[in-house]
Every structure is written in C-alpha cells, then in structure tokens.
Amino acid sequence: MRPFSLLSRQEVAPISYVLTDVDDTITTNGKLHPEGLDALWKLHDSGFKVICVTGGSAGWGDTYLRQWPVEAVLSESGAVCMYREHGVIRHYVHPSIQKEGYGQRAKDLIDKVLSLVPEAKLSSDQFARIYDIAFDHGSEPPYLSREGIDRVVAICREMGAGTAVSSIHVNAWFGQFDKRRGTEAFFRDVLSLDSETMQRVSCYCGDAPNDQVMFSCFPLSFGVGNIRRHSSQMHDLPRYVAQNEGGAGFCEIAGALLANKMH
Template sequence: MQALTNLTVEEAGKLSFLLTDVDDTITTKGKLHPEALDALYRLANAGIRTICVTGGSAGWGDTYLRQWPIEAVLSESGAVCLYRKDGSIKHYIHPSIVQDGYQDRMKALMERVLSSVPNAKLSSDQFARLYDIAFDHGSEPPYLDQAGIAQVVALCQEMGASTAVSSIHINAWFGSFDKFRGTKAFFSDVLGLDEQYVCNHSCYCGDAPNDQVMFSRFPVSFGVGNIRRHVSSMQVLPAYAAEAEGGAGFAQIVDALLERRGKLL
C-alpha cells in the first residue's frame, strides 16, 4: 500500500465514480462525523458520483440515499441497489437471487448458527435486511473471537451460503453475487455502462477483508487507516492507504483526489 502522496494526477483525473464501503470507512465507530459528510458533499460538488457499496442492510441504504449526497447504495453485499430515478427511489435486485423459498433458507440458516455457536447473535439491524443475514461479531457485546467467526463461516458455507467477513459482521447470502458482481450488474443493467468503463473510471474505498474483491478489480483503490489491522489476514490490499482511520481517513482520501484533480484545471 502506497501513501496518498503517491496518487497521480492522471489517476485522479480519470475518475467519474467513487465507490465506497460505509461501516468504519465513512463512519467512525458507528457514527458519521462532520469531516466525512463534508467530504461526500465536496465529491458531489466536484462532479464525482458517489455510490456506497456495503454489507449493510437495505434499510440503512434507504436512509443513506435520502440523507447523503450520493447517487446510489448497493446494499447487502451486492443483493439490492437503491437508486433515484425520476424523483423516486427504485430497487434493483441482483438477477441471481431466486425469490421462491429464499426466506425459508434464511430462517433455517439463522437457526442453525444461533443454536450451534456460543455467543452467536444476529445484527441489531437484521430486521431491515431483505436478502442478507448478518451475524454480529464486533459491533455489540458479547463479541465473537476468531474461532467463533470461523465456526459461523463454516456453518454458513456448509448450508450453501456465500459469506464475507467485515469489520463488524459475518454476512451470509444465497445467490451468485458479491460486492463486485453486484456493482457490475447495477452499472450494466441500470446505468448502461460496461465492466471496463466501471473499472477504468471508478475508484474504491474500504477498510476490511470483505473489500478484497473490490480492491482486486479497481486499479485505483484506497484503504482508510484501520485497514492496517487486517493486513495479516488479507491476500489483496488497496493501492493506497490513508493515515487516519474511519471517516477522517476517508476525508484524507477525498482531499488527495480533489487536490490532484485541481491540478488539471
């Protein structure tokens, strides 16, 4: 990972979209601080379209879209995207999701994990999720240790679910999607932009192992400072990393991007 000072004018100048994780990337310990919100407004004012790509619930995605200066929110690890069109908020569901029987499979998986893993619990916002199951390991006590996290992941995969581990949740879902495949489908089906355009004209910001699929696809990628806590467990790292953590690090990334773009004017 390189310092933000190494970001080039050429890299910053070609960007039309900034894709970003939310929890512990824009937020800091669960809160949106003024510097991060200001950074989102500065991106919008500069003509860079921000899309949140998160393992968080569709319910939170609806709130972000209504309150923040962003274009869309791809929620639940790629399952559903909320976006504005003609003054209304629309939902785009990933085409690999089979609706029939989906809720029954979710219920069975929840019951299996909760009955098998000591201290396992659902995220407090599970009620706001449509297609994703989030088991909380790090946002509210009691916390799961690494052995507990591994046990949850193994049980989910045993029952046919895909999984991703974020800084606070273990996400599980049924369908052929992840953060990148969800992003690719939304850009293609809704925005009419192909994969090559997306990768060449977008950057991605994240903080945790579940962001690796995005880091691997976007040549211009960023980690906030807390990414350094996970380096030993990651195979793919972002190209650049901020010094500060959470929202302060996100603001540093935006500062670097806009400063380089300013040199083109």
C-alpha cells in the first residue's frame, strides 16, 4: 500500500467514476461526519461520478441516493442497485437472483444460524434489506467473537449462500454475485460499459476484507487508514492508503484525486 505522494496524474486522468464503500469508509464509527459529506460534494462538483458499493441495506441505499451527491448505490453486496434515470429512481436487480422462494430460503438460513450460534444476531436494519441477510458482529453490542463470525460464515456457506465479512456485518445471500460482479452487471446492463472499460475509467475506495474483490479488480484503488487493522487477514490490498481513518481518510482520497485531475 503506497502513500498518496506517489499517485500520478497519468493514473487519475482516465477516471470518471469513483466507486466507494460506505460504512467506515465515508462514515466514521457509524456516523457521516462533515468531512465525508464535503468530500462527496467536492468530487461531484469537479465532475467525478460517485457510485456507492455497499453491503448495506437497500433501504439505506435509497436514502443515500436521495440525500447524497451520488449517481447510484449498489447495495446488499451487489444484489440491487438504485439509480436515477431522467429524474426517476430505478431499481436494477442482479440477474442471478431467483426471486421465487427467496424469502423462505433466507428464513431457513436465519433460523439455522441463530439456533447453532446463539450469540449471533441479525442486523437491526434487516427489515430494510430485500435480498441480503446481515448478521451484526461489530455495529451494536454485544459484539460477536472472531470464532462466532467464522461459525456464521461456515453455516451460511453450507446452506449454499455467498458470504462476505465487512467491518460490521457478516453478509449472506443466494445468487452468483458479490460487490465486483454486481458492479460489472450494473455497468454492462445499465451504463453499457464492459468490464475492461469499467476498470479503466473507475477507481475504488474501501476499508475491509469484503472490499478485496474490488481491490483486485481495479488498477487504481484506495484504502482509508482503518484498512491497516485488517491487512493481515487480506490477500488483496488497495494500491494506495490514507493516513486517516473513515471519513477523514476518504477526504484525503478525494483530495488526492482532485489534486491529480487533469483539466
């Protein structure tokens, strides 16, 4: 992971889209601080198109799209995307999701995890999720141990679910997607840009192990400072890393992009 002093204008020149995680990347300890929102506005006002890519709920995604200066929000680890088309908010659902019977499969998974891992609990915003199942491990006390997290992941995978561990949740879903494949599908089907073009004109910002699929995809990637806490558990790290954590780190990333943007 390199310091921003090594970032070049040549790397930033082709970038039109800034893809970014939300929790603990734009936010700090679960809250949106002024510097995080200010960074979003500066990127927007300079012509960058910001797209959030989050394991958070579709309900949060709808809120972000309505309140923040962003083009789209891919939520629930790539399951669903909300975006504006001629002023109308549209929903794009990943094509691998089989809607029929999904609710029952999700219920069966939840029941099994909660019975086998008594200390596990659903995220308090589970009601706002359409396809994702989120087990809270670091958002609200009591927190789940590392052993508990691993047990939840193992059970979900045994039941055929995809999984990802963020800084606050164990996310599980049924479908052939993750943050990367959800983003690629949205760019292909809605923005009419193939994967190669997407990688060339986009960068990614994140903070946690579930961002690895994005770090490995984009030649230009950034981590906020708290990525250092997880680096020993990760095999794919961002190219550049901020000094500060959370929203202050995201503000650093925005500043580095703006400073190297060719006009």
